[in-house]
Amino acid sequence: MYSSYIQEAAAAMADRMNQSPVPLYGSKLRLPNRQAVILLIKEIRKLMFPAYFGDPELMSLATADYAALILERVEAQLRAQIALALPESEANRAAEVAREIIERMPYIQEMLLKDLDATFDGDPAAASKEEVIFAYPGLFAIFVYRIAHELYLRKIPMIPRIMTEYAHSHTGIDINPGAKIGSYFFIDHGTGIVVGETTDIGDHVKLYQGVTLGALSPRAGHNSLPGKRHPTVGNDVTIYSGASILGGQTVIGDHSVVGGNAFLTESVESDTKVSIKKPEMTLSESLITLNCKPGEKAEGSFTVTADRQIKGIVYASSWRMQVEHPSFSARTAHIGYSFDGQGLWGGEEIEGEFCIVAEAGEYLLPY
Secondary structure, eight states: OOOHHHHHHHHHHHHHHHHOSSOOSSSOOOOOOHHHHHHHHHHHHHHHSHHHHSOGGGTTSOHHHHHHHHHHHHHHHHHHHHHHHSOGGGGGGHHHHHHHHHHHHHHHHHHHHHHHHHHHHHOTTOOOHHHHHHHOHHHHHHHHHHHHHHHHHTTOOSHHHHHHHHHHHHHSOEEOTTOEEOSSOEEESOTTOEEOTTOEEOSSOEEETTOEEEOOOOTTOTTSSOSOOSOEEOSSOEEOTTOEEEOTTOEEOTTOEEOTTOEESSOBOTTOEEOOOOOOOOOOOOEEEEEEOTTOEEEEEEEOOGGGOEEEEEETTEEEEEEOOGGGTTOOEEEEESSOOSOOOTTOEEEEEEEEOSSSEEEEEEO
């Protein structure tokens, strides 16, 4: 017999399982096998780039025979997983959809080779196209997306997202299978890139790490933003690292450049360069010397600048600040002040009475 606390926890969880609108318990759901879908990706990669990922024992076959053998394998595996992903009443669509995907493989291969050219041409650090095929995460994420997109277009549930999330988990690049992406697509570095479901991307587009092509937050819930939610990016556009472009009505015109860390929710005309205002840095070499004994007060004011590595400390009812700076020769000055404050930040100017509460001597404070 189970102990009482286990029975109570089990009863509460069972109640939620039975009442949940999302199936949580009962006969096994009809779902594709995630591992089988991942193996399918690897099988298709053998088809697209056999010299790098193919079975060595099959390399003696004529090229067309090798391709036919892998295509036949892929079709059988794809058909089985599609049948599991579809409702049982629609499972007979699996064979038709699998055949359509097989017929699209030459087109997908053509697009991937263009993406390969774009990646090699766009990255001076790429030693060779062979290196790009074998090692670059951007090309791998694009490869998986192009397969998943074909399934998405045919309204196959689950499988497209399993594919792209597998690529996401391995590369840090999140491309929704619903996005429309043109030819010669280049992702450099790639970590942190997000491309939303209704994004439209033209030809010859370059994305750098951390770019978000996203939607505005659906404040009123899941169904509050129907239709196009993500931006449109024209042809021959470069978007540098950290840029965020949001909203279904936002259009980036052809031949435009969006600078790093830009934030856009409005459209940009063609042939436009977008950049944020260069941040201003405060570099101050002027110092005040306070020379007093412990407990003595020194009046004056000074400005705390961020580059001085200031750290704020709170003691009981009074605010205190610890200043760390190479000029102190490893000594630490504690400075107390008599006014009420909400915190001390780099760049604030502080006025009032100050006293040195550390050992007596000369202390240099940033001004």
